[in-house]
Amino acid sequence: MNPQSTKSMLRALPSLTGSAPPLGLTGLPEDPVELFLEWLAAAQHREVAEPHAMTLSTVDASGMPDARVLVLKDVDASGWAFASTRTSAKGGQLSACPSAALTFWWQPLVRSVRVRGAVIEASREASLADLRARSASAQNGVDPDDWTLWRVLPSRVEFWQGSPDRQHTRVVYVRDHDGWRIEN
Template sequence: MAQWLRAQGSLVGTAPPFDVAALPDDPVELFLAWILHAADAGVAEPHAATLATVDAAGRPDARTLLLKDVGPIGWAVAGRRSSAKGAQLAAHPVAALNFWWQPVVRSVRVRGPVSEATRQESAADLAARSASARAGIPPEDWVLWRIEPEHVEFWQGAPDRHHTRVIYERTGGSWRRSHMTI
């Protein structure tokens, strides 16, 4: 298996130009540019991401879901309060979110504390789902959560393996930004 895995292609997409000298001060602005670029490049479901939480024993747990919104107050995801994800977020309100857009050789990681949106925002998110997707979900069981980012990392791969990594760290009410080629 190890030989087979080594023989598989990697970083076979086409990375767009990335000017680190022109980075915005806020990671949301860069994220919006990147997700829209991924969609324009034909990435299927660019709003799909892996959400990682922590279970009762402190073990990481991950699943794929859809991003519901992004803005100054965080990256929003939703689900049932009664799910494993809901129980984990209630017990340990922290999470990481990871986007991987293979055709454009880019990924974004978001980490931070999680808070519940208002009951009205959660209800509006549930109402926006199709009737079949709403079937069997009591409104009080549906929650919109927001990951309030403390760390946002943008990664762009390169065929020569000199990948670019841009990291935004929240310090107080502002962002500190750094970048490196690794």
């Protein structure tokens, strides 16, 4: 395929083809976790495949971004949890630079959620409990001392509702000394 035909093919692909009710800007919850859980429930209701799948973005020692898809393990006031081995590339990157971004994309709803902030390790007990909650085959070959549950402590959470007319709606929660502030 030549570059011109690739460009034409990509331009011809439909985008923003899903649908969801418009995002109202009044009556928003004070905490982004509450809105995230509402959106996650809507994604489950619409039978979005793997609505807990997210892209985890970190940076390596030279500052080069790195991204991969993982599943969200939990979300609450203590953070947005994910797990892997400490000796993985992501584990090394988080050790060197304990910050990350998470991105959720629910195409049928034309919705995205972006989370970014500092990353902390959960307790050893929480990490082992997460490992034990995996299927036997998923535990096979995993060193329990290496398995780590991390939590993103968000400083910013953005909710994006796409629109075919490109009049997208964004709601951004920013953490400040008093809790959360909402920006549009």
